[in-house]
Amino acid sequence: xxxxxxxxxxxxxxxxxxxxxxxxxxxxxxxxxxxxxxxxxxxxxxxxxxxxxxxxxxxxxxxxxxxxxxxxxxxxxxxxxxxxxxxxxxxxxxxxxxxxxxxxxxxxxxxxxxxxxxxxxxxxxxxxxxxxxxxxxxxxxxxxxxxxxxxxxxxxxxxxxxxxxxxxxxxxxxxxxxxxxxxxxxxxxxxxxxxxxxxxxxxxxxxxxxxxxxxxxxxxxxxxxxxxxxxxxxxxxxxxxxxxxxxxxxxxxxxxxxxxxxxxxxxxxxxxxxxxxxxxxxxxxxxxxxxxxxxxxxxxxxxxxxxxxxxxxxxxxxxxxxxxxxxxxxxxxxxxxxxxxxxxxxxxxxxxxxxxxxxxxxxxxxxxxxxxxxxxxxxxxxxxxxxxxxxxxxxxxxxxxxxxxxxxxxxxx
Amino acid sequence: xxxxxxxxxxxxxxxxxxxxxxxxxxxxxxxxxxxxxxxxxxxxxxxxxxxxxxxxxxxxxxxxxxxxxxxxxx
Numbered sequence: 001x002x003x004x005x006x007x008x009x010x011x012x013x014x015x016x017x018x019x020x021x022x023x024x025x026x027x028x029x030x031x032x033x034x035x036x037x038x039x040x041x042x043x044x045x046x047x048x049x050x051x052x053x054x055x056x057x058x059x060x061x062x063x064x065x066x067x068x069x070x071x072x073x074x075x076x077x078x079x080x081x082x083x084x085x086x087x088x089x090x091x092x093x094x095x096x097x098x099x100x101x102x103x104x105x106x107x108x109x110x111x112x113x114x115x116x117x118x119x120x121x122x123x124x125x126x127x128x129x130x131x132x133x134x135x136x137x138x139x140x141x142x143x144x145x146x147x148x149x150x151x152x153x154x155x156x157x158x159x160x161x162x163x164x165x166x167x168x169x170x171x172x173x174x175x176x177x178x179x180x181x182x183x184x185x186x187x188x189x190x191x192x193x194x195x196x197x198x199x200x201x202x203x204x205x206x207x208x209x210x211x212x213x214x215x216x217x218x219x220x221x222x223x224x225x226x227x228x229x230x231x232x233x234x235x236x237x238x239x240x241x242x243x244x245x246x247x248x249x250x251x252x253x254x255x256x257x258x259x260x261x262x263x264x265x266x267x268x269x270x271x272x273x274x275x276x277x278x279x280x281x282x283x284x285x286x287x288x289x290x291x292x293x294x295x296x297x298x299x300x301x302x303x304x305x306x307x308x309x310x311x312x313x314x315x316x317x318x319x320x321x322x323x324x325x326x327x328x329x330x331x332x333x334x335x336x337x338x339x340x341x342x343x344x345x346x347x348x349x350x351x352x353x354x355x356x357x358x359x360x361x362x363x364x365x366x367x368x369x370x371x372x373x374x375x376x377x378x379x380x381x382x383x384x385x386x387x388x389x390x391x392x393x394x395x396x397x398x399x400x401x402x403x404x405x406x407x408x409x410x411x412x413x
Numbered sequence: 414x415x416x417x418x419x420x421x422x423x424x425x426x427x428x429x430x431x432x433x434x435x436x437x438x439x440x441x442x443x444x445x446x447x448x449x450x451x452x453x454x455x456x457x458x459x460x461x462x463x464x465x466x467x468x469x470x471x472x473x474x475x476x477x478x479x480x481x482x483x484x485x486x487x
Binding site for chain 2: 066068070072083085099165166167168198200202204206208209210212214216217218219220257258259260261263265267271272273279281283285287289291297299305313315318339340345351370372374376378402404406408410
């Protein structure tokens with residue numbers, strides 16, 4: 001039996017936003033409105049506006065393939081595996097892409113060693129997407145399936161985008177819907193579901209000949225079994241030997257979150273780029289989060305590109321989170337998942353890319369060899385490390401660092 | 414009957430339909446913006462994985478940008 005307090009649901013896959021121009025507003029509006037009822041007014045407005053503006057020459061995404069090995073190692077958790085993406089256009093109107101991704105997980109995290117036993121697990125994720133170009137209209141449809149022993153997820157996504165105002169502005173809309181089936185290893189009687197929906201609106205704006213601004217908004221609604229079936233909360237128990245006991249967590253069955261992101265990219269006087277990003281997040285569980293990122297991209301001698309980035313993230317914990325509750329079930333909802341606590345994380349990332357021209361593969365136009373390393377440090381304000389002992393409720397606060405490696409080859413053909 | 418909420422797009426449409434926006438950055442001035450180093454999504458597979466790591470370890474989610482997002486998993 002594998003015990004897995006490490007895990008929790010995350011958001012569904014987001015498909016690439018695409019550029020679109022519309023010449024048949026009525027027919028297209030009718031088709032998309034069926035998918036986009038909450039965003040219908042925006043869509044109708046956008047589509048109705050199209051004939052009045054000069055349109056960007058829409059093209060299909062480039063044909064490319066990526067083969068990546070990824071590895072995450074931190075806090076007693078090791079996750080690695082491949083990710084393979086292949087994209088190929090068919091005629092001049094359709095671009096198909098397929099992605100296969102594997103997480104091989106070995107977990108002995110602080111939660112696991114406190115309340116359960118280490119486990120190993122494998123998750124596979126497969127995605128298919130199609131971009132369709134018709135009369136200068138490009139739409140993207142994607143299907144994703146994620147499969148592991150106790151969690152099965154299926155997601156469908158649709159997105160559409162359009163250039164306007166002299167091609168200085170790109171507006172994109174996206175919608176995803178997903179259904180998850182959750183079970184618990186070793187417990188044949190347990191089974192539950194989650195329904196997920198994502199609404200995305202984004203804007204890309206050329207400010208000057210050196211500067212691009214990106215604005216993104218995403219609302220996500222979840223309904224169903226949102227906690228981890230293996231995780232427990234801790235409460236004071238005078239009758240217990242340690243002075244505390246555990247019981248299964250209880251979460252609300254709904255969660256709605258909003259995220260607003262601003263991104264700025266600036267081309268420096270010499271050939272290099274400076275990027276910054278800010279995101280604000282809140283949800284109906286009382287979590288507020290902010291993250292800020294600064295990145296610098298420096299090409300070197302034609303073939304090399306170096307990137308360095310720093311990211312700071314901070315969040316305020318959920319209303320129903322506590323490291324140690326005063327008694328058994330003092331309130332309706334109870335959580336001790338450290339991802340819902342108050343904490344900060346710092347990331348320092350380095351990446352390098354080297355361009356190649358593999359002469360032995362005649363169909364390949366060019367390729368890149370890429371290596372990226374991220375160091376992430378997590379520092380918790382209200383989650384205690386019980387493995388280090390101490391007086392109940394005064395154990396040392398937990399912190400850990402993670403090393404993340406990505407090694408990948410990209411080719412364009 | 415149009416409510417205020419439904420009227421807003423119509424008013425916006427009317428306001429914008431008569432406009433002809435003159436781009437202040439001409440197409441021939443966009444060579445730098447077309448450089449791959451200026452792309453928000455230079456490496457979609459690597460970016461997707463980076464977002465996945467953060468979504469697994471952090472409560473925040475959404476608005477990661479094109480190609481981002483995580484998975485239906487826990």
